[in-house]
Amino acid sequence: MERKPRLLTVLDVLSIVLLAVATWMALFWAPMEALMGNVQRVFYFHVAAGWVGMMGFLLAVIAGIAYLRTGAGKWDIVGLSGVEIGLVFAFINIVTGSIWARPIWNTWWTWDPRLVTATIMFLVYVAYLMLREGIDDPNRRARFGAIYAIVGFVSVPLTFLSIRIFRTIHPTLVGSGDPAALGAFDMTPNMRMVFFFSLFVFTVIGIDLLWHRIRLGWLKDQVEQRKFQLMS
Amino acid sequence: MSSERHTQGSVAKQPSYLRSLAAIVWKDLAAELRSREVFSAMLVFALLVILIFNFALELNARERASVTAGVLWATFTFAGTLGLNRSMAIEKDRGCLDGLLLAPVDRSAIYFGKAIGNLIFMLIVEIVVLPIYSVLYNVNLFVPGLLLVILLGSIGYVAVGTLLASMAVQARTRDILLPILLFPVVIPVVVAAVKASDAFLQGLPLDQISVWLNLLIAYDVIFIAIAYMVFDFVVEE
Amino acid sequence: MIQVHKLVKRFGAKTVLRGLDFEVAEGEFVALLGPNGAGKTTFLRILASLSRPTMGVVRLASYHLPGQAAQVRLKLGVLSHQPLLYGDLTGEENLRFYGRMYGVEDLDARIAEVLKLVGLSARRRDVVRTYSRGMQQRLAIGRAVIHDPQVLLLDEPYTGLDQDASEMLDEILRLVAAQGRTVVMTSHDLARAAGLAERFDVLSRGVIAASAERAAIPEGGLLTFYQKALGGEGEGAHVL
Numbered sequence: 001m002e003r004k005p006r007l008l009t010v011l012d013v014l015s016i017v018l019l020a021v022a023t024w025m026a027l028f029w030a031p032m033e034a035l036m037g038n039v040q041r042v043f044y045f046h047v048a049a050g051w052v053g054m055m056g057f058l059l060a061v062i063a064g065i066a067y068l069r070t071g072a073g074k075w076d077i078v079g080l081s082g083v084e085i086g087l088v089f090a091f092i093n094i095v096t097g098s099i100w101a102r103p104i105w106n107t108w109w110t111w112d113p114r115l116v117t118a119t120i121m122f123l124v125y126v127a128y129l130m131l132r133e134g135i136d137d138p139n140r141r142a143r144f145g146a147i148y149a150i151v152g153f154v155s156v157p158l159t160f161l162s163i164r165i166f167r168t169i170h171p172t173l174v175g176s177g178d179p180a181a182l183g184a185f186d187m188t189p190n191m192r193m194v195f196f197f198s199l200f201v202f203t204v205i206g207i208d209l210l211w212h213r214i215r216l217g218w219l220k221d222q223v224e225q226r227k228f229q230l231m232s
Numbered sequence: 233m234s235s236e237r238h239t240q241g242s243v244a245k246q247p248s249y250l251r252s253l254a255a256i257v258w259k260d261l262a263a264e265l266r267s268r269e270v271f272s273a274m275l276v277f278a279l280l281v282i283l284i285f286n287f288a289l290e291l292n293a294r295e296r297a298s299v300t301a302g303v304l305w306a307t308f309t310f311a312g313t314l315g316l317n318r319s320m321a322i323e324k325d326r327g328c329l330d331g332l333l334l335a336p337v338d339r340s341a342i343y344f345g346k347a348i349g350n351l352i353f354m355l356i357v358e359i360v361v362l363p364i365y366s367v368l369y370n371v372n373l374f375v376p377g378l379l380l381v382i383l384l385g386s387i388g389y390v391a392v393g394t395l396l397a398s399m400a401v402q403a404r405t406r407d408i409l410l411p412i413l414l415f416p417v418v419i420p421v422v423v424a425a426v427k428a429s430d431a432f433l434q435g436l437p438l439d440q441i442s443v444w445l446n447l448l449i450a451y452d453v454i455f456i457a458i459a460y461m462v463f464d465f466v467v468e469e
Numbered sequence: 470m471i472q473v474h475k476l477v478k479r480f481g482a483k484t485v486l487r488g489l490d491f492e493v494a495e496g497e498f499v500a501l502l503g504p505n506g507a508g509k510t511t512f513l514r515i516l517a518s519l520s521r522p523t524m525g526v527v528r529l530a531s532y533h534l535p536g537q538a539a540q541v542r543l544k545l546g547v548l549s550h551q552p553l554l555y556g557d558l559t560g561e562e563n564l565r566f567y568g569r570m571y572g573v574e575d576l577d578a579r580i581a582e583v584l585k586l587v588g589l590s591a592r593r594r595d596v597v598r599t600y601s602r603g604m605q606q607r608l609a610i611g612r613a614v615i616h617d618p619q620v621l622l623l624d625e626p627y628t629g630l631d632q633d634a635s636e637m638l639d640e641i642l643r644l645v646a647a648q649g650r651t652v653v654m655t656s657h658d659l660a661r662a663a664g665l666a667e668r669f670d671v672l673s674r675g676v677i678a679a680s681a682e683r684a685a686i687p688e689g690g691l692l693t694f695y696q697k698a699l700g701g702e703g704e705g706a707h708v709l
Contacts, residue, residue, distance in 0.1 A: 068462075068465050073481075120416050120419060121416075123416045124416040124417060127412045127413050127416060130405070130409065130412055130413075131399065131400070131403065131409060131413060133405070134403030134404045134405035134406075134409055135402065135403050135404070136404070137480060137481075138480060138481030138482075139469070139480060139481065140402065140469070143465050143466070144399045144402075144403075144466070146465070147395075147399065147462050147465060147466060148396075148399070148413065150458070150462065151392065151395070151396070151417055151455075151458060151462075152416070152417055154454065154455075154458060155392075155416070155417040155418075155419075155420065155455075158420040158447070158450070158451055158454070159416075159419050159420050159423075161420070161447065162419070162420040162423040162424055162447055163423060165443055165444075165447070166423055166427065221482065224481065224482035225482040227482070228482045228483050228484070244543060244571045244572050244573045244574070244615075244616035244617060245543075245572045245574070246543060246572055247569060247570060247571065247572030248572075251569060251572070252569065252570055254569075255566055255569035255570055256570075258566075259555065259558065259562075259566045262557075262558060262562060263555055263557035263558050264557075266557050266558070266596065267557045322555070326551055326552060326553060326554060326555070326556065327549060327551030327552075327553050328553055328554070328555060330519055330547075330549065330551075330553055331553035331554075331567070331612070332570075333518075333519055334517065334518070334519065334542060334545065334547055334553075335542065335567070335570035335571060336539055336540075336542040336543045336570075336571065336572075337570060468521065469514070469519060469520040469521060
């Protein structure tokens with residue numbers, strides 16, 4: 001079996017260190033926001049997680065297209081990994097969004113277009129996993145996965161648009177009247193620094209986890225092949 | 233019977249795209265005309281859903297008007313999955329999909345043939361539901377704008393639904409999988425259709441409704457294009 | 470007519486066909502024998518253009534698969550153990566549908582001809598759901614030949630048929646094959662295959678393990694030939 005690449009171990013360590021630093025910066029170093037208080041600090045990780053989640057799904061789409069064009073199994077592993085990692089970060093995004101909303105609007109959920117769209121996107125990719133789960137033939141599983149990843153991803157901007165227009169015409173009773181803002185506020189330069197740093201850190205963590213997951217998928221494939229070779 | 237070798241393949245030639253498409257639509261309509269399975273199932277289901285909404289929402293006459301669009305589209309969305317499922321299941325069950333794939337026709341003709349058939353069934357059910365709803369709730373639903381929205385919305389729903397149903401029907405979890413795959417992706421259609429329907433029923437001016445109509449048309453075009461590009465990969469092994 | 474060279478088919482990690490070579494001349498009737506799970510159906514599906522090879526060369530009627538699949542389909546007739554018929558349509562309507570899908574000219578006349586061939590003229594207006602299994606299989610043959618294909622691929626066509634139906638199928642296949650068509654038939658049933666085929670190939674472990682002309686096999690010696698090809702295990706084959 002192949003050994004774990006050195007670079008991956010380095011990345012693991014780097015991820016942990018950077019996460020610790022980012023946590024300290026977000027919770028302690030960043031200045032407190034005037035209007036919302038300390039809960040605003042969730043924002044740094046909330047947006048970063050959302051960003052990485054989206055990147056994961058985007059990767060799944062690209063891998064899906066690549067798989068359909070080449071038929072090479074490795075793209076299927078990349079696509080599946082992208083979705084799984086994307087789902088984890090999307091979930092973090094939704095939950096932190098909820099945590100942020102609670103003290104500000106006294107509700108666990110606001111029908112903010114971005115939050116709703118994020119949730120729908122989450123459900124789309126859960127459906128992706130369920131689709132894969134129900135198919136036994138590996139070729140078909142990969143093809144269908146690729147197709148649904150594409151269909152799902154294209155539908156999301158349309159969903160966002162429809163909900164956004166929905167909200168401008170009918171602002172909700174709960175939550176901010178401005179449909180575009182989930183707690184809009186101005187960022188000071190220090191805040192901006194923490195924000196971009198968090199973005200960077202989460203991207204690193206995302207890549208680290210993605211690499212692990214792809215490697216896992218690839219090793220699993222190898223085991224399957226050896227198994228069949230031994231049986232025949 | 234003669235046992236001489238006669239020239240073969242002289243009896244048939246490549247059929248035109250439209251002819252094969254028409255053949256597929258005709259086949260589905262003819263079969264359905266005889267058994268009426270899909271149509272009756274969809275219709276009964278739709279009426280039951282409306283009935284449940286009646287008790288679930290328990291509204292007085294004035295409030296009912298404001299939810300009409302929503303109830304109608306929720307009903308269509310749910311009943312639609314029955315038609316989609318059944319339409320593809322027919323092909324899967326006796327191996328008929330292979331029969332379609334063996335024919336010298338473009339794969340997209342199969343997609344469009346099935347999609348048009350599905351659309352016709354869905355529209356028929358919707359046209360029957362409208363007067364029934366009108367009578368039950370004393371609401372006038374024969375507004376031309378509403379009919380336009382129903383057409384555009386159904387097209388979008390069926391375009392994506394046919395594609396996803398052709399995948400779902402090949403999974404073990406066939407029946408429950410289609411709604412799970414379809415609903416998150418079809419939300420723009422539902423949102424736009426409900427808002428546009430509601431606006432037409434309230435008699436709002438067209439410039440307020442056009443944004444929703446545009447969204448519906450955009451969705452329809454985008455997803456018909458995607459389905460066309462991607463359908464080959466669903467059926468080619 | 471059919472040339473297959475080093476055909477490989479994989480499903481994920483599992484390899485079903487391992488570099489299979491196979492050749493059929495025009496007008497030949499070949500029986501493809503083999504135990505369950507040997508890959509006969511997989512192989513036939515590839516020849517039928519329903520499945521793509523993982524590797525290897527497949528040529529049918531001088532066209533390449535899968536690249537020129539569209540041209541090949543017009544010349545192919547396929548009978549599988551599923552009838553590929555629509556239960557809610559009548560026998561006639563089924564034939565009409567497939568006739569249209571293959572661009573058959575003079576469709577009415579052709580339908581009548583085919584119905585006569587398979588002995589179902591009397592039941593043409595009955596819905597296929599009411600047909601017995603044997604009748605469905607006969608109509609399926611009609612479907613398979615309505616466009617007068619040069620090549621016929623038959624996958625276990627006798628599955629689920631009783632004695633009478635099997636004999637009827639025999640007759641029809643003999644007729645159809647006699648018209649100069651190239652036929653490849655997979656079968657469990659050695660006796661049936663013995664009556665119809667000119668050549669016998671055995672598919673085992675993903676390749677053609679043995680091939681013999683009918684003339685080379687002594688009377689009643691098909692089972693021995695088959696067992697030898699499999700290396701002593703004759704599972705999955707019966708002889709009357």
